[in-house]
Amino acid sequence: MSDAVARPAAAFQGLRTWWTMLKISLEERLVYRGDFALGTLMRFLPIVTQVFLWTAVFGATSRADIGGYTRNDIVAYYLLTMVTRAFSSMPGLAGGIARSVRDGSVKKFLVQPVDYVSFLLAARVAHKLVYYAVAVLPFAGVFFLCRGYFPPVPDATTIAAFLASLVLSFLLGFFMEATLGMLGFWFMEVSSIVFGYMLVQYLLSGHMFPIDLLAGVPTGVAGVSLADVVRWLPFEYTAYFSSAVWLGKVRGAELVRSLAIEAAWVVVMAVACRIAWRRGTRRYSAFGG
Amino acid sequence: MNRYVAIFLTFARACLVRDMTFRANFILECVTSLGWMSMNLAFYLLVFTFTPEIGKGTGWSKEPFFAFVATGLIINSIVQAFFMPSAEELTEMVRTGGLDAVLVQPLDAQFLLSMHRVDFSALANGLVGVGLLAWAVPRLDQPPPPVAWLLYPILIVCGVAILYGFVIMLAAATILMGRNQSLYDFWFYITNFSRYPAEIYSGPWGGPLRMLCTFVIPILLVVNVPARVIAQPLTGQTWIGVAAAVIAAAASLVASRIVFQRAIAAYRSASS
Amino acid sequence: MVFLYTRRMHNSDPSAAAAVSDPVIRVEALAKEYRVYDKPEGLAASVRSLFHRTSRVVEAVKGVDLTVGRGEFVALLGPNGAGKTTLLKLLSGIITPSRGTARVLGHVPWERADDFRRRFALVMGQRNQLWWDLPAAESFRLHQEIYRIEPSRFERTRDELVDMLGVRRLILQPVRELSLGERMKLELVAALLHEPEVLFLDEPTIGLDVVAQHTIHEFLRGVQSRRRMTVVLTTHYMKDVAALCERVVVITRGDILYDGSLAEIVDRFTTHKIVTLDLDEVPDQATIERFGFPCECRGPQVIMRIDRNRIAEVLPEILGSAGVRDVSVEDVPLEEIVAELFRSDARDAAASAGAAS
Numbered sequence: 002m003s004d005a006v007a008r009p010a011a012a013f014q015g016l017r018t019w020w021t022m023l024k025i026s027l028e029e030r031l032v033y034r035g036d037f038a039l040g041t042l043m044r045f046l047p048i049v050t051q052v053f054l055w056t057a058v059f060g061a062t063s064r065a066d067i068g069g070y071t072r073n074d075i076v077a078y079y080l081l082t083m084v085t086r087a088f089s090s091m092p093g094l095a096g097g098i099a100r101s102v103r104d105g106s107v108k109k110f111l112v113q114p115v116d117y118v119s120f121l122l123a124a125r126v127a128h129k130l131v132y133y134a135v136a137v138l139p140f141a142g143v144f145f146l147c148r149g150y151f152p153p154v155p156d157a158t159t160i161a162a163f164l165a166s167l168v169l170s171f172l173l174g175f176f177m178e179a180t181l182g183m184l185g186f187w188f189m190e191v192s193s194i195v196f197g198y199m200l201v202q203y204l205l206s207g208h209m210f211p212i213d214l215l216a217g218v219p220t221g222v223a224g225v226s227l228a229d230v231v232r233w234l235p236f237e238y239t240a241y242f243s244s245a246v247w248l249g250k251v252r253g254a255e256l257v258r259s260l261a262i263e264a265a266w267v268v269v270m271a272v273a274c275r276i277a278w279r280r281g282t283r284r285y286s287a288f289g290g
Numbered sequence: 291m292n293r294y295v296a297i298f299l300t301f302a303r304a305c306l307v308r309d310m311t312f313r314a315n316f317i318l319e320c321v322t323s324l325g326w327m328s329m330n331l332a333f334y335l336l337v338f339t340f341t342p343e344i345g346k347g348t349g350w351s352k353e354p355f356f357a358f359v360a361t362g363l364i365i366n367s368i369v370q371a372f373f374m375p376s377a378e379e380l381t382e383m384v385r386t387g388g389l390d391a392v393l394v395q396p397l398d399a400q401f402l403l404s405m406h407r408v409d410f411s412a413l414a415n416g417l418v419g420v421g422l423l424a425w426a427v428p429r430l431d432q433p434p435p436p437v438a439w440l441l442y443p444i445l446i447v448c449g450v451a452i453l454y455g456f457v458i459m460l461a462a463a464t465i466l467m468g469r470n471q472s473l474y475d476f477w478f479y480i481t482n483f484s485r486y487p488a489e490i491y492s493g494p495w496g497g498p499l500r501m502l503c504t505f506v507i508p509i510l511l512v513v514n515v516p517a518r519v520i521a522q523p524l525t526g527q528t529w530i531g532v533a534a535a536v537i538a539a540a541a542s543l544v545a546s547r548i549v550f551q552r553a554i555a556a557y558r559s560a561s562s
Numbered sequence: 563m564v565f566l567y568t569r570r571m572h573n574s575d576p577s578a579a580a581a582v583s584d585p586v587i588r589v590e591a592l593a594k595e596y597r598v599y600d601k602p603e604g605l606a607a608s609v610r611s612l613f614h615r616t617s618r619v620v621e622a623v624k625g626v627d628l629t630v631g632r633g634e635f636v637a638l639l640g641p642n643g644a645g646k647t648t649l650l651k652l653l654s655g656i657i658t659p660s661r662g663t664a665r666v667l668g669h670v671p672w673e674r675a676d677d678f679r680r681r682f683a684l685v686m687g688q689r690n691q692l693w694w695d696l697p698a699a700e701s702f703r704l705h706q707e708i709y710r711i712e713p714s715r716f717e718r719t720r721d722e723l724v725d726m727l728g729v730r731r732l733i734l735q736p737v738r739e740l741s742l743g744e745r746m747k748l749e750l751v752a753a754l755l756h757e758p759e760v761l762f763l764d765e766p767t768i769g770l771d772v773v774a775q776h777t778i779h780e781f782l783r784g785v786q787s788r789r790r791m792t793v794v795l796t797t798h799y800m801k802d803v804a805a806l807c808e809r810v811v812v813i814t815r816g817d818i819l820y821d822g823s824l825a826e827i828v829d830r831f832t833t834h835k836i837v838t839l840d841l842d843e844v845p846d847q848a849t850i851e852r853f854g855f856p857c858e859c860r861g862p863q864v865i866m867r868i869d870r871n872r873i874a875e876v877l878p879e880i881l882g883s884a885g886v887r888d889v890s891v892e893d894v895p896l897e898e899i900v901a902e903l904f905r906s907d908a909r910d911a912a913a914s915a916g917a918a919s
Contacts, residue, residue, distance in 0.1 A: 043479045047478075047479070047482050053491055053492075053496055054344065056496075057344045057492075058337060058341045058345075059341075060345055061342060061343045061344065061345055061348075062340060062341040064340065193322065197322075197325070200322070200326065200329060204333075209333055210333060210336065214340075215336075218336070293710060297704070297707045297708060300703060300707050304693060304704065307700065311736070387686075387689055390651065390654075390686065393654075393656045394679055394682070394683070394684045395679060395708050396678075396679035399674075557657065558657065
């Protein structure tokens with residue numbers, strides 16, 4: 002019963018914490034004004050190279066499209082991937098968790114009445130909101146300049162699916178990296194695990210190229226391509242999927258199925274993260290860090 | 291000069307001892323950088339399943355292109371092994387005041403700061419680069435003439451010198467600004483342009499970009515010139531490139547020297 | 563203690579400077595200013611600072627004159643932020659001054675000539691200059707190369723220094739496994755390998771235990787007298803000063819407040835002596851009042867501060883009073899004198915700032 006009374010107050014408290022965190026995060030970014038202005042635009046530089054590379058590839062091949070992508074599609078794809086990555090990438094999350102375990106600062110979450118995972122999620126949302134507020138202008142500028150590469154704006158359903166997939170990709174990215182970080186309870190140094198993860202992620206998320214290009218790569222099992230396997234893994238939902246949805250590469254029943262797979266992965270990773278935290282803290286308190 | 295070689299060898303030996311103390315870590319670092327590299331190679335292989343060459347009529351078909359990639363690996367691994375770790379550590383040294391200790395030693399500060407750490411694991415990629423080159427070169431349509439073999443190592447050195455100049459100038463920026471967490475990011479973004487043959491930068495946007503990255507920030511000369519010498523027929527354009535690379539290397543070294551001296555003069559030292 | 567801030571106590575007037583024989587360090591009107599940017603608090607202010615940053619100039623060292631002769635052991639004292647370390651950095655050429663001149667061993671430090679840098683050493687107590695992951699012996703080797711020390715000489719010096727500090731077995735152990743005190747000892751060895759003529763020490767005993775401090779004192783005294791080395795040291799521990807330095811330079815707010823011998827500081831700035839009486843029994847209030855001095859009672863012990871000039875006159879009287887079993891007369895502790903020196907200067911500054919506004 003006291004719980005019911007405490008809830009609104011706690012919620013209010015929570016909001017205030019969020020607001021403070023948001024403000025501090027924004028201030029921190031504004032202080033480093035050099036990075037702040039350049040950083041976001043610099044992120045587009047690798048895409049410039051990719052665009053030129055693909056233009057050259059299309060110039061030399063007789064095909065009109067590669068894996069269903071015209072040259073314009075490819076450019077649009079890379080740009081959209083930047084948007085998805087802005088949602089799903091979690092710089093420093095896993096490393097930060099592992100560090101807090103290593104240096105013992107995680108202890109305070111065992112003592113304080115705050116749930117660590119929720120706290121991290123809140124901090125990350127604040128972080129992301131700040132980033133979007135800052136990045137929206139350079140993003141809008143780049144997209145406006147490159148509007149010629151994009152197909153016509155898709156229908157409302159596609160846009161809704163696109164937005165849903167972005168939110169899911171944020172959650173998926175968060176829980177995957179948080180779970181990785183929790184491995185710090187078991188391993189002294191998770192940076193190598195994180196690196197391995199990033200490697201696989203880089204290749205299979207579609208960050209490097211559209212996953213559809215893997216449709217011709219055999220897996221050894223007859224009739225199953227690498228793209229078919231990747232579809233069932235969580236990685237492509239952190240970069241490829243949302244972009245493909247916007248470009249109309251995934252439609253109808255396939256779209257519904259893919260969204261379901263993504264949602265399922267979010268649930269799986271959230272549960273895994275919880276379990277890792279429970280087991281990890283139990284182990285931590287048992288061994289005294 | 292002899293003394294500097296002796297000191298460098300001492301540094302290198304100390305770093306090797308250190309690397310061998312943390313052997314597991316060393317091996318892991320090798321494996322990771324090899325992992326990234328193979329990922330990129332896999333991507334190129336994938337690209338070549340869709341096209342015979344990169345850019346129509348550029349001559350960068352599969353084998354020459356892999357010779358190009360190999361050249362890039364060799365140059366980058368040299369920079370990553372010998373100069374990058376020191377430059378990265380400089381950020382930390384400025385923050386903690388460790389730079390003070392360097393400045394009181396009777397030794398050229400630029401030498402000490404750019405060479406005191408050696409990351410041997412970064413050489414793993416270079417070795418793969420050499421292997422890749424050994425695979426690609428015999429498969430070229432035309433074997434490289436002796437003069438190409440003569441020029442190749444010289445141009446590699448020029449490429450390294452150009453990049454070294456960039457590293458030093460970025461490090462100098464670290465000293466001036468007192469902080470620079472994104473040194474590595476800058477590095478990544480700048481060198482990113484040197485990863486592919488210069489020919490891909492064409493068209494209304496690409497042309498000016500190519501000019502910019504050749505003459506203003508000579509990043510396109512780093513890999514392109516040596517790679518072209520070894521993997522493509524020698525033409526008049528090649529020779530222009532060779533001259534440009536040599537000049538750019540010299541300019542980069544001189545500029546880095548000037549910028550670094552200025553930065554040291556303006557160094558404030560972390561407060562006690 | 564009014565006289566303290568009515569007149570600055572400068573001993574480093576030209577005549578005193580001339581008295582220093584064979585000057586190794588000669589500093590005139592040396593000043594260092596920093597421009598610091600205000601980092602405003604609050605979101606709106608942060609946004610504003612994107613376009614316009616406010617800055618002000620901080621004078622870390624303002625026009626210092628100082629001459630140090632060969633073989634002197636000088637302590638730089640002063641509260642935190644007084645400019646001691648900045649002065650040390652100027653003298654070792656790490657930073658360039660805004661104004662003024664300095665010569666150390668005949669060189670302008672901030673030109674950083676190799677010939678100059680080979681002849682001095684700087685040790686910073688809070689920073690580690692040895693290779694963290696390697697045994698100190700490796701760092702020593704590197705020093706040998708950097709300072710071009712002849713191999714036979716290098717080995718002789720190293721063995722000598724290592725034995726003086728009793729750290730021979732530590733030089734083959736990775737530095738990260740050593741305690742702070744052990745590390746400091748090895749830092750000192752590294753700094754002295756090239757037999758510098760001038761040694762700058764920035765808080766060399768910070769955070770060390772009493773035993774390690776003592777060892778380092780003995781060591782520094784030994785090396786300094788044997789090599790006739792000039793040493794300038796900053797510290798917050800009066801033990802360092804008392805054990806090592808004949809000359810003391812007090813710096814506050816970037817300026818030299820006092821320059822003279824340690825004995826003189828005590829002589830000049832102690833107005834009182836501490837007299838401790840052991841009484842037969844715990845005194846009552848009346849007895850205490852009879853002494854007529856401010857005092858503190860700890861059971862049968864009474865501690866009084868008595869004006870120095872009156873000591874001779876009042877002491878017999880006190881001794882004559884009944885029940886005094888024992889008496890001791892001591893100087894005010896050095897810490898207290900120096901703390902008072904710093905404080906009085908701060909009051910002085912506040913007063914003059916108040917007068918100015």
